[in-house]
Amino acid sequence: MTPDVAVVGGGWAGCAAALTLAEAGVPVTLYEAGRVLGGRARAVELGDRVLDNGQHILLGAYTNTLELIARVHPAPRTPPLWRLPLAFDQPPDFRLRCPRLPAPLHLAAGLLGARGLDWHEKLTAARWAAALIRGAATPPGTVSELTRGQPEKLRALLWHPLCISALNTPPETASAAVFASVIRAAFGGRNAHSDLLLPRSDLGELFPVPAARRIVDAGGVVRLACRVSGLSARADGITTLLGAGNQTHAHSHAIIAVAPQHVKGLAASISELGDAVAMLAHYDYQPIATGYVQYAPDFRLPKPFLALAEGPAQFAFDRGQSHAQPGLIAFVASAAADLPTDWLDRAEAQLRRSVRPGRPQWRKRIVEKQATYACRPGMARPAVRTRHPRVFLAGDYTAGPYPATLESATQSGVQSAASLLETL
Template sequence: MAGPLTTAPQRVAVVGAGWAGLAAAVELVDAGHAVTLIDMAAQPGGRARSTPSTTLPQQDNGQHILIGAYRDTLAMMRRVGVDPDAVLLRTRLSLRDPQGRGLALGGGPATVAFALGVLRWQDCPWPDRLALLRLALGWRLGGFRCEPDQSVQEFAQGCPPSVYQALLEPLCVAALNTPAPQASAQVMLTVLRDALFGGPGSADLLLPRAPLDALFPRPALAWLMQRGVAWHPRRPVRQLRPAPGAGWQVDDLPPVDQVVLACSATEAARLVHPLAPHWSRQALAIRYQPIATAWIDAPPARWTAPMLRLSDGPAQFAFDLSALGGPPGCFTLVASGAADLAAQGAAAAGQALLAHWQRCFGPDARLRSVRIEKRATFACTPGLARPAARVAPSLWAAGDYVEGPYPATLEGAVRTGRQVALAVAASGAGQVLGMKSPST
């Protein structure tokens, strides 16, 4: 919670009602500020939204996974009245494939759970298990730090191939949505630190068993509107300019004291271009990675876990939606870092994913639909300079791409939203909260 108001109430426009914008708005309202929330879409949620579909009552924009270490996201959900235990299925981290091969963790303190999981990893040769434990000890002793320009592949030199292929590579592409040869080892180490070696349960998988909308976006919007937030859906913001005197003019809306740009990096770059050229250039320099999700109908299966790791094909993970409150015999396949697949177009990508399914689980399957999000997340490459949260005085940016230790995730988005809201309050009081200034 932001705590009691220590500054004059600010009028704040939040542009973008994805998870970052919603988190910022909740924090701002709790601190007593007057918030206007604007989005070009009809509904909140951004990339983590659900929409009605022709084949399912509600279809998510793509299969999402949360983990126990998503501390701020889970806290935000609770703040707007959502019980995470009711909408998320919590399971221990399992990276097992359809044949039951792979690492699976048990319960207990994180380090103990990891060590026991490695020791019990039966299909991994003993020398490789011991090598992994030595590696993990090295990460820990090194403070989970490495050279900023190292890729995950370079960093993993010396890691046994079995461990690389069955653990580091799938974790990297799942968490960073960037293939290991191009992915930042430093960000990967941060994820490993917080997930595998955080508090108890931090590595747990939290799998949505309700549409993404119900996890946070809809309840957050209802919570905000009950508290007087002005909500403007279907309203693409076209222009941002300094208001006469002070503050900002967002299109033809009433002027505000501060603005939080929680829209995409590209849109934020466009809106601030003449005002903050360096920030704008940094935001425009970001590159993206696609994610493809295929929905498959197949005979109901009895899997050992709702999520299985796949290899030898474009998808890395398969999910049994019937174990997650979905219809029986409905599954998803997820291909992250899917630039090659996306380049083929949706129809060919769908067929490639269906063929991968059939190789893994048998021929009796039908492709229900496929969705390719070309700009699913930023490409989390080594040494990437991400734009700062402070764009200019009283102008802020929130979103998964904004400078921070995490890859593009719901947790990264929510954290920047919260931090920017706290900085808005502090800047209103003339304080500095440790947010970095841009060199415009």
């Protein structure tokens, strides 16, 4: 059968897989149930505003994602990402800034120069981080157990907020092994790997939308508002069932690139995916809440973003500085399973401890109830290859070193496409 691949799911993993196949000359159809691409990292329209369903930040270590973004923005007038050296400002209690020194010396220098710590705490943190980065062993247990020997102030101000933002899982239940992978990737390679990169556009225009244009230009098909309700698999091909199953379309292969909680529904009739479905049945999920608050257009944060102490939100981002939306602040609360109903009021109160934003003019809350899977110790994660030779998986939940991040998603998408190409 002539190759003709169905990619089911138009999130970042699906777009990465479809783009890789299309640029390799393989006919591909990208199916997306929604009206916009991006999945759990997409643009949303609220009145006359284009926002995001969640505020994202990338690490310089996310090389696969950065390469894909660069590929779909070949000659931008303005770089699509704003690169900032790592700085963690939580006024008035804490500030860490990493200078442009070779890694991991830049982290040691940042910790030794951190504001809000005494010298004992600084030395303890620097030694602990150096040992973690050098360590070859995979640490067992939870992040809370991993950081148990750290001063309580460091756990509260640095390591645990980093855990929540990176793994979207409370440190008491988050995987120490995955957290260590993130720290090693950010601080154990090149200095630039710890840089923080803020999108300058909405998440759709950052990658999924230009990727779709490239897919179509390469001869592929992108079908929006087209729900695949199921897949049937034979030894020689795959059939997609569309909508209520009244329409079908034959393909040679399929890449399932939906969120992990939706894999079972698509793969119910494919016995070879039973192992993967059984793994995913044990997953549970964590929400992320984003609150957008419009202040006077002349208000701006002293930095592009600030860390916030003592919850419920962990960060406030100034979209006036990054997205040319003056006075608009995005508050982010990760691992938000027990978020109080007045969380955005409390987040604004957190911000007022260090700045005076004035009276809000407009507010909107967006909660992704199943934003990511909870990243717990010892989780089994399926490979991109399945037992069926014509069906592959792509998503931030597949086997890899990182938690549910854009890097995990795009890396998985490229890997699934590469594995499929190897079979042709």
